[in-house]
Amino acid sequence: MKFDPRNILVIDFGQLGDVVLSLPALAAIRQKFPRARVTVAVGGAAAAIVELAGVADETLAVDRVGLRDGPKHLSVWQIGKLVMEVRRRKFDFVIDLHSLSETNLLGFLSGASRRLYARRPTRSLDYLANFPVRPPVEDRSKHAIERYLDVLAPLKVGDVSRTPRLPVREDDSRAVEELLRKAKAGHDAPLVGIFPGAGHPSRRWPVERFAELARMLEHNDSMRVVLFAGPEERALVREARSKFPPSTVVLDRLTIPQLAAAAAR
Structure with a gap:
């Protein structure tokens, strides 16, 4: 099956250190689909990490802590606004590296025709993913870098560097x-x-x-x-x-x- 997405959303809602460890996976996506536009949805502080690494065309910064801990009515409004923004961008492929129920739902509501999610027992909603080949179930005994790359196994990204790299300005x-x-x-x-x-x-x-x-x-x-x-x-x-x-x-x-x-x- 030839798969050539042109507008990719990567959901990378980890803590700052998690996002650093996801950089090899983000670089692998960039390498696999050089003609695609790659947007990474990421926690506000971690957006600078993705931008500095140069692994995406754009970041979509989301205040996850504010959504979780803020006033409920405001959080609901902000979530609705985020969903509308994601749908407006018309992504054709969504990759969720962390797979929480809410991020899986965001990917589903994006309208993307293909969705590849990390498989995390008790945390992910696997039935919302629809990529023809499923990634392996998360193996917590593996290093985080390897776990993020496992999510990309169905894409056959090949041999990629496991070293997170951040240029210094x-x-x-x-x-x-x-x-x-x-x-x-x-x-x-x-x-x-x-x-x-x-x-x-x-x-x-x-x-x-x-x-x-x-x-x-x-x-x-x-x-x-x-x-x-x-x-x-x-x-x-x-x-x-x-x-x-x-x-x-x-x-x-x-x-x-x-x-x-x-x-x-």
């Missing part, structure tokens, strides 16, 4: 260097980055443990600690400042591209 590198210069960091000692946050508090290592690690790195290895944090870690930063070594550099206002530049430094 010069202006972002300069911005990071300036911040480190102001903190007098980066020349007198090696730097080590620590991010104490997590997508959910239950998955977060205690701040005290991170602080202990920071003190050990400074004392035993003469390293300078850089503490990374985002908007959701504001309270965590206040606690960390009182427990981390006084020499710790706190970078909690970086953009996503600047964070990538700092990590690549």
Whole structure:
């Protein structure tokens, strides 16, 4: 069967780290269908990751947390608006890399003639997918990168790189260097980055443990600690400042591209 879609929607509603790990799959889609227009629907903060990686023609940023936690009447209105926007774009192929019931439903309501969904027991609505060949059932023992690529198995994408790649822009590198210069960091000692946050508090290592690690790195290895944090870690930063070594550099206002530049430094 010859399959040549021209307007693809990829639903990639994971956390920031999940989207980074989905980049090899997104690159494989881009490689498999070079003539197609690829739009990635993604959580607001993660849109910058997809854009920086250059694996899509466009991103459709969605405030998933706002939809989940906001006023119900407003969430219903925003969901309706999202469905209308997706239908307006007339996608002919939808790929759902995460397969939640609500994202499967969004793909179904898109009007796309072909829908390929990850198969996740108890989470996905498999009957809403209609691609002729089904992907394997999600294997949680596999690395996330492999699980996302498994979703694409029916497309026969071939051998693709498993390494997520994010280019670093010069202006972002300069911005990071300036911040480190102001903190007098980066020349007198090696730097080590620590991010104490997590997508959910239950998955977060205690701040005290991170602080202990920071003190050990400074004392035993003469390293300078850089503490990374985002908007959701504001309270965590206040606690960390009182427990981390006084020499710790706190970078909690970086953009996503600047964070990538700092990590690549």
